[in-house]
Amino acid sequence: MLSIIPSATLHGVDGRPVSVEVHVSGGFPGFTVVGLPDAAVRESRDRVRAALLSSGVSWPAQRMTVNLAPSGVRKGGAGLDLPIAVGLLVAMGELPASVVDGLAFLGELGLDGSLRRVPGIVSLVGCLGLSEVVVPTSCAHEACLVAGTRVRSAGSLSDLLMVLRGGKAWPEMPPSPIDDGRRCDQPDLGDVIGQPVGRRALEISAAGGHHLLMVGPPGSGKTMLANRLPGLLPPLAPADAMEVSRVHSAAGLDLGNGRLIDRAPFRAPHHGASEVSIVGGGSSWLRPGEISLAHCGVLFLDELGEFPSRVLDMLRQPLEEGVIRLARARGTATMPARFLLVAAMNPCPCGEGSLPGRCRCSDTARLRYSRRISGPLLDRFDLAVPMARPEMAALLSPGKVEESTGAVASRVAGARLAALVRGVRWNADIPAQALDRVAPLSAEASALLQRRLYDGSLSARGLHRVRRVALTIADLDGSGPPIEACHLAEALALRAAHSAVLLERR
Amino acid sequence: MSPVLGEMEMHGAALAGLPGMTPRRLRLLLEKMDPSDSWNALAVGRHPADPGQRWRGYVTDEALRRMARMCMASGVVVTIRGCAGYPPALADDSGAPEVLFHLGDSSVLDVGPRVAIVGTRSASRAGIETARRLGADLAQSGVVVVSGLAAGIDFAAHSGAVLASSCTPAVAVLGTSASARLAQPMAALRDRLGERGMVISETAPGSRSERWRFAVRNRIMAALADLVVVVECHETGGSLHTVRAARQRGVLVAAVPGPLSSPASSGSNALLVSGAAAIRGAGDVLALLTGGKALGGQAGIACPGPRCGGGPLNPRSGTLGAGPRVIPGSTSSSPILSRRGSVPSWARDREAGSPADVEASQVLDAVGWEPTSLDQVVLISGLALGQVAITLESLADDGLVEGGSGWWSRC
Numbered sequence: 001m002l003s004i005i006p007s008a009t010l011h012g013v014d015g016r017p018v019s020v021e022v023h024v025s026g027g028f029p030g031f032t033v034v035g036l037p038d039a040a041v042r043e044s045r046d047r048v049r050a051a052l053l054s055s056g057v058s059w060p061a062q063r064m065t066v067n068l069a070p071s072g073v074r075k076g077g078a079g080l081d082l083p084i085a086v087g088l089l090v091a092m093g094e095l096p097a098s099v100v101d102g103l104a105f106l107g108e109l110g111l112d113g114s115l116r117r118v119p120g121i122v123s124l125v126g127c128l129g130l131s132e133v134v135v136p137t138s139c140a141h142e143a144c145l146v147a148g149t150r151v152r153s154a155g156s157l158s159d160l161l162m163v164l165r166g167g168k169a170w171p172e173m174p175p176s177p178i179d180d181g182r183r184c185d186q187p188d189l190g191d192v193i194g195q196p197v198g199r200r201a202l203e204i205s206a207a208g209g210h211h212l213l214m215v216g217p218p219g220s221g222k223t224m225l226a227n228r229l230p231g232l233l234p235p236l237a238p239a240d241a242m243e244v245s246r247v248h249s250a251a252g253l254d255l256g257n258g259r260l261i262d263r264a265p266f267r268a269p270h271h272g273a274s275e276v277s278i279v280g281g282g283s284s285w286l287r288p289g290e291i292s293l294a295h296c297g298v299l300f301l302d303e304l305g306e307f308p309s310r311v312l313d314m315l316r317q318p319l320e321e322g323v324i325r326l327a328r329a330r331g332t333a334t335m336p337a338r339f340l341l342v343a344a345m346n347p348c349p350c351g352e353g354s355l356p357g358r359c360r361c362s363d364t365a366r367l368r369y370s371r372r373i374s375g376p377l378l379d380r381f382d383l384a385v386p387m388a389r390p391e392m393a394a395l396l397s398p399g400k401v402e403e404s405t406g407a408v409a410s411r412v413a414g415a416r417l418a419a420l421v422r423g424v425r426w427n428a429d430i431p432a433q434a435l436d437r438v439a440p441l442s443a444e445a446s447a448l449l450q451r452r453l454y455d456g457s458l459s460a461r462g463l464h465r466v467r468r469v470a471l472t473i474a475d476l477d478g479s480g481p482p483i484e485a486c487h488l489a490e491a492l493a494l495r496a497a498h499s500a501v502l503l504e505r506r
Numbered sequence: 507m508s509p510v511l512g513e514m515e516m517h518g519a520a521l522a523g524l525p526g527m528t529p530r531r532l533r534l535l536l537e538k539m540d541p542s543d544s545w546n547a548l549a550v551g552r553h554p555a556d557p558g559q560r561w562r563g564y565v566t567d568e569a570l571r572r573m574a575r576m577c578m579a580s581g582v583v584v585t586i587r588g589c590a591g592y593p594p595a596l597a598d599d600s601g602a603p604e605v606l607f608h609l610g611d612s613s614v615l616d617v618g619p620r621v622a623i624v625g626t627r628s629a630s631r632a633g634i635e636t637a638r639r640l641g642a643d644l645a646q647s648g649v650v651v652v653s654g655l656a657a658g659i660d661f662a663a664h665s666g667a668v669l670a671s672s673c674t675p676a677v678a679v680l681g682t683s684a685s686a687r688l689a690q691p692m693a694a695l696r697d698r699l700g701e702r703g704m705v706i707s708e709t710a711p712g713s714r715s716e717r718w719r720f721a722v723r724n725r726i727m728a729a730l731a732d733l734v735v736v737v738e739c740h741e742t743g744g745s746l747h748t749v750r751a752a753r754q755r756g757v758l759v760a761a762v763p764g765p766l767s768s769p770a771s772s773g774s775n776a777l778l779v780s781g782a783a784a785i786r787g788a789g790d791v792l793a794l795l796t797g798g799k800a801l802g803g804q805a806g807i808a809c810p811g812p813r814c815g816g817g818p819l820n821p822r823s824g825t826l827g828a829g830p831r832v833i834p835g836s837t838s839s840s841p842i843l844s845r846r847g848s849v850p851s852w853a854r855d856r857e858a859g860s861p862a863d864v865e866a867s868q869v870l871d872a873v874g875w876e877p878t879s880l881d882q883v884v885l886i887s888g889l890a891l892g893q894v895a896i897t898l899e900s901l902a903d904d905g906l907v908e909g910g911s912g913w914w915s916r917c
Contacts, residue, residue: 196884197912200891215911355877355913357630357770360740363657386912388879448899473892489895493880496911 001025003090003097006104007083008127009075010120012286012326012333013250015127019069020080022087027063033084035068038076038285047078048085050111055158060092074330076285079118082107082134085157099164103152104128106143107136113157119252122146122245134160140173142255145245186231186263190404191224194390198225201385201494203408206232207415208472209426210465211319211341211380213304215497216387217351222344226268226300229342231405232412233264233297240296243336247295251288265297267339271306279314279324279337286326286333291318294339304345305372312377315341319380341380345373347497355388382428382465384498415475427472432464439471444485452492462498466491511574515584517541518605520573521548523710524561529603529722531555536604541586545570576711580685581700582607593706595620599729599755603708607684609700614650614675615730619795622652622731622752624724624745625659625738630770631877631908631915633738634662636762640737641666641676643788649795651676652730654723655692655699659737659745665691668698675703679727681720683709706730721747728752733794735785736761739773746773749782760785760794765876862897865889869897870906870916877913 005020031045049059066084068075083105089095106124108116115136118124125133126146133151135143140153152170154160162168192199198214202225205212214222236244241260248261255261269278269290276282280289291299301307318324322338346353348366353359359366378384419426422438430438441449449466452458458466469491470483477487511519518541522532534555535544547553549565556562577584585592585606595615596602621644623637641651641663651667653660655678667676678699680686684707688696699705706726709719721744728734728751736759739745752759760783764771778784783794865887872878872886884894898914901907908917 194885195881197881197891352769353628355630355879357626357628357633357738357768357877359628360769361628363627386880388881388912391882391885477892486892486896489899490892493891493895493898496880 001091001093003087003100005083005087005090005100006128006131007080007106008104008124009077009079010123010250010285011073011331012280013120013123013247013288013292013335014333015120015123015125016073017127017129018075018080020083020087021067021069022084022091023065023067024060024062024088024091029061029063031064031066033066033068035066035071036074037068037080038074040078041068041075041080044078044081044084044109047081047109047111048088051081051109051113051157052085052088054111055113055156055161057089057092057094057161062092064088064091077118077120078108078116079106079120079124081109082115082136082157085109086160089161095161095164099166102131104131104133106133107154109157115154115156115160120246120250122249122255125151126246137171141259142245142249144173145242145255145260186405187224187227188405189228189231189408190402192221192228192402193400195221195225195387197385197494198222198387199403199408200490201383202226202229203232203412203476204469204472204494205229205340205342205383206408207412207426207476208382208419208469209340209428210382210469210472211428212343213378213381213384213497214342214344214387215347215384216344217346217353217389220387220389222387223300223302226298226302226342226344227266228405229298229300229340230264230266232409233340234409234413234416236262236264236296244296247288247292247336251293253293263297265294266300267294267297268300268302271301271303273307273311275308275311275314278311279318279326280333280335281326281328286328286331286335288335289324289337291315291324291337291339292335295336297339299339299341301341301343304343305369307372309372309374312372313374316376316380343381347386378498379461381498382469383494384496385494386497411476414478415472418475418480427468427475430468430471435464435467435471438481439467439474440482441467441488442482442484445470445483445488448485448488448492458492462495466495469494511577511584514541514586514589516570516574516577517545518586519577519584519607519710520565520570521545522605522607522708523569523573523713524564526560527710527713529601529708532604536587541605573710573712576685577607580609580711582609582684582711583612585612593730595730596726599725601725601729601751603726605710606706606708607710608704608706609684609696610675610702610704612704614677614704618648618650618674619732620650620652620677620730621791621795622727622734622748623659623663624653624727624734624736624748625663625774626740626743626745626770627656627658627660628740628770629658629662629738630764630768632875633659633762633764633770637662637737638666640735640762640785640788640791642670644791645670645674645676647788647792648674649791650674652679652727653677654679654681654720654727655688655696655705656720657692659739661692661695663737664695664699668695668702675699677704677706677730679723679730680705680707681709681723682715683707683711683713685711686715720744724748725751728755728757731757733757733791734759735791736774736777736782738762738764738768738770739777740769741772741776743773749777758783758794760791762786768876865893865897866901869894870901873898873901873907873914873916875916877915880912880914883914 001024003022007020008015008017033042053059086105090097108118117136117139121139121142125143133147135153137153137155143151163170216222241262244261245255267290278289280292318337324335324337326333348359348361349369350359350361424430470487473487473490474480474483521541548556548561551559551562587602587604593612593615637659644651645667651663653663664676684705696705724747728748734748734752736745749759761774761777762785868887872883884891907914
């Protein structure tokens with residue numbers, strides 16, 4: 001007897017519908033799975049057999065064949081356990097075909113018949129169209145984000161059997177988790193003492209989407225500042241929130257409370273990260289990497305100089321395009337990767353080289369260190385801020401209240417609005433040819449710019465970046481275009497570390 | 507112009523160029539034999555100082571010819587200790603190199619008293635400026651400046667001495683060979699010293715650059731100098747090799763005091779504590795050389811300045827904040843702010859009492875003589891970053907402050 005159960009597998013961050021066809025007939029007893037299953041799917045034979053036996057179903061001495069259609073595409077993950085089990089039950093005659101009509105199944109089986117969560121449930125349920133979907137209880141809320149009332153949940157195979165045999169109604173959805181105010185636990189900018197330049201750079205970065213490089217000695221607060229950047233970014237728009245949730249779900253991350261991720265994500269991979277972990281890929285299914293997980297949020301690379309240069313150079317194309325296209329022999333996947341890159345590095349191996357007379361590194365060591373970051377990558381940082389350790393007196397003196405995240409975030413929101421009015425997501429996206437129109441320069445500002453171009457401290461490429469940053473600064477000040485000399489001077493001061501790193505290289 | 511190499515010199519140079527050769531090994535090889543005999547003895551494996559015959563395979567006619575070619579091509583003069591042409595200033599020293607390579611005229615060593623100016627590669631701005639002024643003032647006073655042509659203090663002292671209008675030549679003692687490839691701007695300065703001074707090395711042309719050679723050559727500097735001045739050095743800096751070698755030879759050591767907060771001055775300050783003479787300027791150096799009292803004011807160096815100890819070398823400091831003054835170059839560089847005359851814009855504005863004046867003086871007060879981070883300038887002045895940035899920009903045009911990546915200091 002034959003049964004066909006709709007299900008889905010994950011490909012990149014997208015779900016792809018799969019039909020699980022089960023055929024049970026007489027012949028030499030056996031159980032085969034065909035249709036390009038990967039190791040996890042092939043192992044599901046043993047899980048399904050044990051789960052069925054644990055749920056009180058006898059294992060027939062018959063020939064059982066499972067085909068995963070379309071059979072030319074490789075399938076991965078354990079999410080096909082449940083549809084295979086249900087398909088077998090129907091094909092063996094344990095369940096009438098009519099009760100599973102219009103139902104799709106997703107879930108991994110334990111040997112005791114319990115249902116376990118699978119990664120990417122948001123995308124998987126999303127691709128299954130209009131049919132009702134049965135998912136493990138543990139990820140029912142995630143599924144509800146996309147499918148709402150079409151979701152049915154079950155805790156174990158025996159529960160499911162009871163419902164399908166008509167003994168019981170579908171169990172109620174577990175109560176929706178309440179908003180526990182996740183915003184509160186974000187670190188506040190008010191904790192950062194001093195660092196006026198770093199704070200300002202952070203604000204501009206958040207407002208204009210400008211990639212930020214912080215160069216300073218250890219203990220100058222680079223990491224502390226970067227941790228506070230997500231709090232400055234406005235909440236995600238619904239479409240963005242859905243996409244971010246899809247990516248996080250596909251990576252197998254807990255969405256936390258089963259709600260859409262509505263805050264900008266913050267990812268800070270360690271510098272030992274491999275190429276695949278950063279850009280995505282992998283052997284089982286093309287898993288999203290850190291750059292996709294940081295989509296619509298912040299990718300923070302601490303100790304930028306310690307990352308392998310191959311890994312860093314892989315960031316260049318996604319930084320331009322906002323997506324990563326992974327091409328492998330067995331298929332390609334396109335994943336979103338539009339992130340704000342924030343990086344921190346020391347000025348030299350000993351870390352003390354920002355002020356003259358402090359560093360004890362040899363010239364070759366400094367040169368080697370500065371060469372770890374390629375010119376093209378360095379070029380993409382609109383803001384390259386030299387950081388210094390705060391004075392001890394400032395750290396110890398009580399009473400001075402620094403501006404909190406809320407105050408800065410409201411200015412950032414205003415500037416983001418100004419960018420939206422211009423028709424771009426943020427000022428960093430303004431095309432070069434539109435700059436003259438949207439960001440005209442005052443006479444003094446253009447004289448300053450010309451002088452910097454003549455004395456060689458600013459390149460033609462740097463010119464556009466400085467103008468975009470100056471526009472963001474004007475937006476934050478509430479004055480808007482035209483750009484005044486002080487806006488431009490500030491933008492130039494906030495790239496000072498840029499020329500220092502390049503200078504080291506000569 | 508290729509110097510003619512005598513047979514003895516050719517053999518000496520070839521011995522110094524053998525792989526694994528060190529000053530001590532070379533001394534052993536030449537202790538009882540002259541270079542030609544020593545070379546021939548090595549070639550047949552009968553040299554008493556080379557029982558293991560480690561060099562026998564390298565002692566070939568081809569090596570000899572190659573060394574002669576290299577010396578001729580680069581114009582390097584070879585002299586042997588105890589033979590004609592070897593600098594008498596060095597000949598009696600216990601650690602004198604057996605074979606010396608040099609560019610330029612060796613008579614420059616006797617033009618006047620020799621003062622070694624040494625210090626760290628990673629120097630502060632003030633240290634660089636001090637070394638440059640010291641080099642220039644001493645060269646003008648007829649002192650032969652000896653230094654190591656490294657980055658930082660050495661380079662500053664040499665460039666000060668070379669650029670001084672006087673004709674007193676300067677001497678560089680290199681850790682690499684005298685004709686080795688150097689990075690710019692050292693190479694240009696080396697060429698200049700080769701023409702108008704002297705470049706000394708005990709390393710044969712074509713030898714590999716090795717770390718230990720830089721420490722070892724410091725003894726030559728100490729041997730040559732009548733006085734060693736440490737401008738700035740770290741607590742464990744290489745300049746302390748020179749100091750040790752100088753003290754072994756009874757050469758007087760002096761140091762320039764620096765701020766307590768600057769790691770680049772920690773070594774030189776420690777020297778002062780341990781009894782080195784303090785140097786406030788070229789006058790103090792000249793006084794030490796003549797054994798007399800400080801020749802205050804002689805080299806334009808006597809006014810006390812705001813920098814701890816280093817003030818006298820900063821004669822411009824006394825005039826700062828004392829009203830309008832003409833700053834060279836300020837009329838040409840700034841199309842924005844200082845087109846209107848040679849009076850600095852902040853000083854002119856101060857008279858007019860405009861808001862820009864208040865900001866300029868606030869920012870100027872916040873910038874210290876030591877490099878100050880931009881953060882500090884913003885915090886102390888209490889102005890917004892944009893205001894500070896544009897004000898610093900105009901102050902830099904007026905030549906009142908200078909800055910690099912994220913730090914500023916007055917000048």
